[in-house]
Every structure is written in C-alpha cells, then in structure tokens.
Amino acid sequence: MDRYTSWVKARANLIIVCSIAAFLVAALGMLSLRFSTDFRVYLGENHPDVQEIDRLEEKFTKNETLFIAIAPPADHQLDQRTLLAVAELTRALWDTPHSRRVDSLTNYQYSYAEGDEILVEDLIASPGSLSEDELATIHDIAASEPFLEHFLYAPDGQAAGIQVTLHLSDSLEERMQQTPEAVFFVRSLLSEFQTRYPELKVHLAGSVMMNQVMGEAAVQDILYLVPVCYFVIILLMLLLLRSITGVALTMGVVTLSNGFALGLTGWTDPVLAPIIGFVPNAILVIAVADCIHILTTYYSRLAEGDSVSDAVSSSLSQNFKSITLTSLTSIAGFLCLNFNESPPYRDLGNMVALGTLFAYGLSVLLLPAILFKLPRPKKVRRPGFSRLMPKFGRHVLSNRYGYFIGCLVVAAPLGWLATTNDLNDNWNNYFDESFQLRKDSDRINEVLTGLHRLDFEVKATDGKSINSPDYLAFTHRFVSWLRDMSGVRYVSGLSDTMSRLNMNMHGDDPAYYSPPDNDFLGAQYLLFYEMSLPYGLDMNHQVAFDKKSSRVTVMLNKTTSEQVLKIADSISDWLEKNEVPGVEVSDAIGLDVAFGNIARSNTQSMLWGTLAAFAVISLILAMANKSLKYGLISLLPNITPAFLAFGVWALTVDQVGLATSAVVAMAIGIIVDDTIHFLNKYRYAKETLGKSVQSSLEYAYGTVGVAMVISTVILASGFIVLGFSPFEPTSHLGNLLALTIVSALVFDLIFVPCFLYIFDREVVDDMALAEALSHPTQGQSG
Numbered sequence: 001m002d003r004y005t006s007w008v009k010a011r012a013n014l015i016i017v018c019s020i021a022a023f024l025v026a027a028l029g030m031l032s033l034r035f036s037t038d039f040r041v042y043l044g045e046n047h048p049d050v051q052e053i054d055r056l057e058e059k060f061t062k063n064e065t066l067f068i069a070i071a072p073p074a075d076h077q078l079d080q081r082t083l084l085a086v087a088e089l090t091r092a093l094w095d096t097p098h099s100r101r102v103d104s105l106t107n108y109q110y111s112y113a114e115g116d117e118i119l120v121e122d123l124i125a126s127p128g129s130l131s132e133d134e135l136a137t138i139h140d141i142a143a144s145e146p147f148l149e150h151f152l153y154a155p156d157g158q159a160a161g162i163q164v165t166l167h168l169s170d171s172l173e174e175r176m177q178q179t180p181e182a183v184f185f186v187r188s189l190l191s192e193f194q195t196r197y198p199e200l201k202v203h204l205a206g207s208v209m210m211n212q213v214m215g216e217a218a219v220q221d222i223l224y225l226v227p228v229c230y231f232v233i234i235l236l237m238l239l240l241l242r243s244i245t246g247v248a249l250t251m252g253v254v255t256l257s258n259g260f261a262l263g264l265t266g267w268t269d270p271v272l273a274p275i276i277g278f279v280p281n282a283i284l285v286i287a288v289a290d291c292i293h294i295l296t297t298y299y300s301r302l303a304e305g306d307s308v309s310d311a312v313s314s315s316l317s318q319n320f321k322s323i324t325l326t327s328l329t330s331i332a333g334f335l336c337l338n339f340n341e342s343p344p345y346r347d348l349g350n351m352v353a354l355g356t357l358f359a360y361g362l363s364v365l366l367l368p369a370i371l372f373k374l375p376r377p378k379k380v381r382r383p384g385f386s387r388l389m390p391k392f393g394r395h396v397l398s399n400r401y402g403y404f405i406g407c408l409v410v411a412a413p414l415g416w417l418a419t420t421n422d423l424n425d426n427w428n429n430y431f432d433e434s435f436q437l438r439k440d441s442d443r444i445n446e447v448l449t450g451l452h453r454l455d456f457e458v459k460a461t462d463g464k465s466i467n468s469p470d471y472l473a474f475t476h477r478f479v480s481w482l483r484d485m486s487g488v489r490y491v492s493g494l495s496d497t498m499s500r501l502n503m504n505m506h507g508d509d510p511a512y513y514s515p516p517d518n519d520f521l522g523a524q525y526l527l528f529y530e531m532s533l534p535y536g537l538d539m540n541h542q543v544a545f546d547k548k549s550s551r552v553t554v555m556l557n558k559t560t561s562e563q564v565l566k567i568a569d570s571i572s573d574w575l576e577k578n579e580v581p582g583v584e585v586s587d588a589i590g591l592d593v594a595f596g597n598i599a600r601s602n603t604q605s606m607l608w609g610t611l612a613a614f615a616v617i618s619l620i621l622a623m624a625n626k627s628l629k630y631g632l633i634s635l636l637p638n639i640t641p642a643f644l645a646f647g648v649w650a651l652t653v654d655q656v657g658l659a660t661s662a663v664v665a666m667a668i669g670i671i672v673d674d675t676i677h678f679l680n681k682y683r684y685a686k687e688t689l690g691k692s693v694q695s696s697l698e699y700a701y702g703t704v705g706v707a708m709v710i711s712t713v714i715l716a717s718g719f720i721v722l723g724f725s726p727f728e729p730t731s732h733l734g735n736l737l738a739l740t741i742v743s744a745l746v747f748d749l750i751f752v753p754c755f756l757y758i759f760d761r762e763v764v765d766d767m768a769l770a771e772a773l774s775h776p777t778q779g780q781s782g
Contacts, residue, residue: 001317005368008316009309012369019256019366027259029266036172037179037215039207039427039591041273042598042658044343049594056457056589060551061100061541063453063590066164066186067206068093069444073199077157078105080135083127085197086160092189093164094536097181101536104162105142105152109533111500113508118501120532146483147497150490151449151555159447165541166208172271183212203440205451207591213437214430217727218274225730229281229721233288233714240710241292243299245377249370250291253362257287261355265347273344275659276351278722278730283355285718286330289673289711290363293319296707298371312371318703320364322680325624326673327360332616333672336665339609341602345662352666389709393701396750397694397757404754407747411640414647421650425561425599425657427592428452432726442558450489450555452564454571454593457586458493459549464582466543466550467522472498472515474580475550481574482554487567490555494542501525554588561596561657568593599658609665614639617672624676633679633760637752638672641743648739659729663736670737671744674712677704678748682756693760697753705749712745 008015043050057063068089072082087106094102110123124130124138142153152161164186168178190202230251237247258280265272294315301311334356337349396403428451431438445451458478460471476495483491498515502525506512516522526547530539543550556567568588575585587593617638642664649656681704685696719741722734 001320002313004320005313005316008365008368009312009372012372015365015369016373019362023256023259023263026263026267029263029268030259032266032269033262034176034269034271035215035218035276036271036273037176037211038172039211039214039595041271042342042344043591043594047594047598049589049597052586052589053591053594056455056551056586059457059544059549061165062167063455064166064168064208065206066096066166066182066204066208067444067449068162068164068186068190069159069201069203069205069440069448070162071154071159071201071203071447073201075158077139078160080127080130081197082160082200083124083130083135083138085193085200086162087124087127089189089193090162092193093162093186096164096166096185096189098166098168098178099164099182100167101165101541102162103152103165103537105148105160107537108145108148108152109537110141110145111504111529111532113504118504118528120529146479147492151492154448161444161448163206168208179208179212180215182208201443203443205437205441205444209437213435214274214727217431217435217725218277221274221277221725221727221730222280225277225721225725226280226284228724229284229718232717232721233284236714236717237288237292237710240713241295241299243295243377245374246291246295246299249367250288250295252370253291253359253367254284254287256362256366257355257359258283260358261351264354265351270347272347274727275344275348275729275733277725277727278733279348279351279355281718281722281734282352283359285715286352286356286670287359287363288714288718289670290323290327290359291367292711292714293323293677293704293707294363294367296710297703302377308374308376309372312368316364316368319677321624322677323360323364325620325676325680327356328620329617329668329672329676330356330670332620333613333665333668333670336609336613336616337662339605339612339665340662341598341605342658345658349662349666389705390698390702392749393698393705393753396753397697400754400757403750404758407751407754411644415640415643416647417650418643418646420654421646421656422654423562423600423603423661424655425595426559427561427595428558430728432728432731434726445558451558452556452592453590454554454556454564454568454588455590456552456554456571456588457549458552459584459586460582461584462582465519465523466494466547467516467519467526468582469515469517469519469522470580471583472522474578474583475552476515477578478575478585479552482552482571485567485570487556487559487563488554489557491552492542493552494550497529497539497542498522498525501529556592560655561592561599564592565596565600568596595658599661602658603656603661606661606665609662610668613665613668617668621672621676633752633755636755637675637744637747638668640751641671641740641747642667644743644747645736645740648743649736653732657729657732660732660736663733663740666733667737667740667744670715671741674708674744674748675752677708678752680704693757697757701749701753708745708748712741716741 040050070082070086072078083106086104090102090104090107093099106122106124106127108123109120111118111120123141139157142148143155149155166182168175186204190204194202234247234251237250238244241247261279261283297315297318298311301314306314331353334349334353338346340346428441433439441451458475460466460468464471472495475493476499479491479493479495482488495515499513502516503509503513505525516525533539556564572587678700681700682696685691685699686693691699716738719734719738723731723738725731725734
C-alpha cells in the first residue's frame, strides 16, 4: 500500500490533468443521449407481445390514440350546446398532425331504414338545430348502440367521447418528433375550446398522451430532483463532514463519475427510457459513500496531528481494501439487473455499474492526488458523531442479549410479511395525481369508458370468409359473452355492424337484429356499408383488407396488470371450450397484456438475478476474507435488510411491480458496503492488533462507525429525494432502496456486533482476562 500511495503522490499532477481531460472527452457523449416517449421501450422490439401488436396493426389500424371526454356541468345531460361543441371539436381534430381518423358521437355512421332505402349518415348532422324530440331520440339511439355506449357515449347521457387515431411512423426517431407534435396541437386546440365553452369539462388521455407525459416525467425528474438531491447531500455533508473542502472534492468526484457514465453511454447512441432519470442520483449517492470513508479517516488523522501526507497514506491503507470490495459488490449487484426482462432496467443497471466503477477509480486515485496537493487545513474538526459512536457501541455491547433477541423478534414477523406483497403492477398509475393525465384518465374511467384495451383477431379459415354465417354467428356469440363478463366495460365486433344492417334490411325490425344467415347477404351488406362510409371512417379499424379476419376490441375498467391477465386467461379458456371449425381466434393482444406478462415473468427473472447477485457477492467476500466463517457471517446482515424493508413495504404499499422487483439485486450490492467495512475493521483489530472480541468491536465502532452512519444518512437521503418523484417507478425505487439501506445500517450496528460478541469467542474477553489475573486463587479453584 505504501508503494501505491507513493506512486499517487509522485504523479498527482498527471493524474489530475488526465482525469479532467478524459472527463471532457467522455462528457461530449451526453449530447447524444435521447429519451424515448414510447411505452414500448419498456418491452423491447423483440418481445413476443410487441411482435403480436405489430402483426395486428399491419392488418388493421394502429392503436395510437388521443381520447377526449366532454361533460356538461354536473347532473346535466348532453344538450344542444354540448353536442354542438362536440361536433365543432370533432371537425377541428381532423387537423391533428398524423391523424388517420376521428370518431365521435356526432359523426358516428348511423344506418337506418327509410321506406325501401337504407341510409347511412352522421348520427347528428345538424347539432345546432335539434328539437327536444330529436335530442331525446339521439340519446335513445346512443344508449342502445353497442359501438357508442360505454365508449363515445356515457349510459347516463352525461358525457361524450372523441377518439383521434394517429398513424405514427415505425421509425423511433420520427415517432419521437411526431408524438409531441400531435399532443401540442390537441392541447392548444382544447385550450381555445375551453375559452369558448367554459362550462364544459374536458379530459384528455389515450396511449399517445401516455407516451408524451412519460417523456415529460423524465425531464421533470432531471430538472428538479437531481438539483434537490445535490442540495440535500451537500447540506448533510457540511453538517456531518464539517469541511467545505471535503464537500467540494466529493461533489467533484460525483460530477466526474456521472459525466463518465452518461457520456460513455451517449457515445453508443442509445435510446433511453424515463427510468434512466434514476441513474444520476444513484451514482451521486454511491460516489459520495466512497469519498466519505476516505475523507472521514483523513480528517480524523489530521485531528490526531498527522501531516497531510501521513493522513492521506493512513486513510488509503485503512480503506483501500474495503472500498475495492464494496465497489465490486455494488457493480455485481447492478450488473445482475441484466436478468431483468425490461430493457430500460438493464440499461439502468449497466449505467450505474459503470458510474460505480468510475466513482471507485476517482475516489482512490484522483481524490488522494488532490489531497496530496492541498495544504493542511488551519482548523481541523472531527466528523460528526465521532464522540457518540464509541459510547453507542459500548451501550449496545453491554446490552447485547436484549438487542440480539429484539432484532430477531422484529425481523421474524417482517420477514414473513415480506412474502405477502402482491406481485402486481398498474401502468396507468405510473403517474401520480400531480399529472393532469392521471386525473383525466381516472375521470374518463369513472364516467365514460375503460382504460385497458384487449384486441382479438378473429380469423376465417378453411376457405371461409368473414361473411360466412358460422363465422358471424360465432363472433356474435363471443362478443355477447364478453359483454356479460365482470370487469369488461365495452366490446365492439363486426357482428354488431352486420346485425344492425340485417335489421335495417328488414325495415328496422328488432327481431332481425342478428347476423345474416348466408354468405351472399353478408358480403352484400358489408360492401354496401363500406361504400356508404365517408373518407376517413372506413372499416379498416375492424376488418382486414383481405376480408379474412376481423378485430374484436375489449375495454376493461381500470385494474391491475395481474387482473388483466386473469381476464385474458378466462377469455382463452372460453375460446378453447367453444371452438368452431373454420374460425381461429388469437390470444389477447395489446400493451396491457404485454405489461402484465413482463411484470409476471420478470419476478422469476429477477429471482434468478438476485440469486446470481448473492452468489457473486458471496464469492467476492469469501475470497477477500479468506475465511468461510466470516464469509457466511457477512451474508446474514446482507440478506435480512431486504426482508425487513419488504416487510415494511407490505404494511404500507403492499405491491411489488416491475420497478420494485429489481430492488433486492440493486440493494445487496450497496448494503454489503457497511458490513464489509465493519468486519474488516473488526478482524484487523482482532487478528492484527491482538485485541479481544469486545475491544475489537469497540475499535470497529470507533474507526468506521462514524463513516457508516454518515454514508448511510447521505445514501438514504439521496434515495428519499427520488421517492418524491411523481413517476411511480422512480418513486418506488427510491423509497424502497432508502428503506433497505437504513435497515442495513441498523442491522450492521446492532445485530452484527451482538452476534459476533456472543458467537465469535475464540479469544478470551479483556474484562474476563483482567478479572482472572486479579483473582488468581479464585481462578485456580475453579
């Protein structure tokens, strides 16, 4: 170690210059960082569910929508003025960039019989001149029309919907430009609309809106949370480290670590998800933890009267091994996120691992080099808690049995509670209620239609077509069964259109509301209807171009991803039991299904990831400690905090989703830091200095306890700041990591010393030895 410190001291200027130069080159890569505003980025292009969505959208229109709900004042039905506003807004929305079609209550293509003719026209052609009877008729039609009810018309007549279907490019680059273009246009249009109709309530949602707000959430986190995190950590360091120079040096290491990680990632020209906004704060707190151990020992040695050179050398010799081990374990933990099935979480793990590597290199290379060049401070103050920690250690050891049993009593029920967490997710709740989108989505779900969409491709096989009686009869039965299913809000299928046309052909007699009973009639009905439709309102959203398949769409009430999958599984069971020759139905297709599947399968993947993290970290610890006993001892305080944290999580949140399922693999690499530092100091005192168990534990408390408390307070505070993110994945990650880190500190400073004192009794206790020497006769008589 002396040779290393001498080498750093001799080349301090070169190290400083090279570090800054390398940082400037790497940081240029940050200019190439791009954030995707598409929820599909969480799935990846090669995910089977995404490929199914792409296949479906090649046959039919894309499910890229903006949905607007319009409601009159409370307890009022849609009146003439409201319908006039809906018609006006419907026409204006056709100008939305990249729009393909606009569906609303007013332009719904309603077919009816008039004498010997069948007419197809807008349901509300002249909303400005409706009589009371005409208005009542419109309400009656809308309430009985399957395509409108619970979608574009509320059953109580107190809300109407408009859906804008967009056709966005398959190119991610172009989609990232097209999405904000469409959203900004609609937002501006609705703002003007509200000035003309201030009495109406307008709510904006849809899949495209979700994508846009996801990107805005990432920007909001970076603009607000990162500066707040820096401020909180700087303030805490000033209070605990008591050195402005030390704080400045630490923040310099943090800035360079982030610059290297983000910059080098940028050079690969990636497309990142909003969850990557978590990365700068994660690197911040990890880099601070490395620097704290170096600086705490450095300032303590200066306070003892050492020179700058001796203080730096002493700090490096005492902390180099521990920091190396903690960095390796942290990197191993974050790299195990590559077991995660969601690409953004793999990116997150790799980027934080890269930042941790640079934080380690800078803390043991650049930081000492700068310290060697700085003059000795005129006034040196010991870090906070320096006097309290030895007293705390003696208190714990003198009450070791009580604390030991108390830890077990608390850990057992919390460990059991950890297993009761609900493995679930709800991506509609990814945004908290500070986002207007969340409020609008919840309101739309409450008054108009569901938020979760499932699509089914119903394919005609064996030479049949979608006009065949068997095909239409099955589709009609399938759609009817779906409408009676619990949790289903809305269903649309080709059989509804064909049944209405058949009724029209029989003078609007309700007795004929069923699909036609021969191929020829079915083909004629469909051809007639398609030729009657205006431009932009064709049947391509429901009927494939080759007329070999149609789409059944199901909207579900707001629920969790697991419940969506249960409904999809129930539908699959029904389809399996009700197979019809010549008809094939796909499994449920859609982003909701994809997110449900990845949330379900990711739990198993992250279990393997966590086991891999435990295995790698255990191997690192065993090799470093050169002792199976201490390797096993070090595992206990690293497994337990995760169970404690998830136990508390079960009492407060009770749901583990896509983000929180990755916490254990991430946390174990961080929480092992304190255990490594404490055990290394304990073993150094016991094996090198020849101290007893109690004296060795007191030595560990006095030398590393302060740094453990300071680093944990800073780490937890940094992650708690992330807990204030309005984006749920970031918020849950921050809160659960903070909870795990605090649990680890409590366990390391209370349970581990008690455990070692009780069970690691290879050396006679100093107090017992002193007592035996002072009473030799009594000792011999025993």
